Amino acid sequence: MAVITRANHGRSACVCLRLQAARIQGVMTELSERTKANMDVVLEETCRQLPHGGDHDSRRFIAERLIEAAQSGHSTLGELGIIARRALAEIIAKGN
Secondary structure, three states, X not given: OOOOEEEEOOEEEEOOHHHHHHHOOXXXXXXXXXXXXXXXXXXXXXXXXXXXXXXHHHHHHHHXXXXXXXXXXXXXXXXXXXXXXXXXXXXXXHHO
C-alpha cells in the first residue's frame, strides 16, 4: 500500500490518492502508470486552490472522485481535471 506525502507547513500530510485506491481491491494495479501519474498531478494542482493545499478530508474527497473517474475509463489530464474541479466546487459550495 503506497502513500504519497507532501510538506504542509512543516508537517507531513497524507495525500491519500494511492492509499484510498488501495482500499478498493486491486484498483491501482488495474490502472496504467500514466493514469496514476495523471491522477497525482491533477490532485496536486486542484488542491493548490485550497488554503494550505487542502485538509485531509478535502483531499480524500477529490481523490475518491478521481479514482471513480479512472475506473470508468477517464484517464487524460483534461478529463481528470474536470472531475477534480467539480469535486472542488462541491467542497467550496458545502463551505458556504
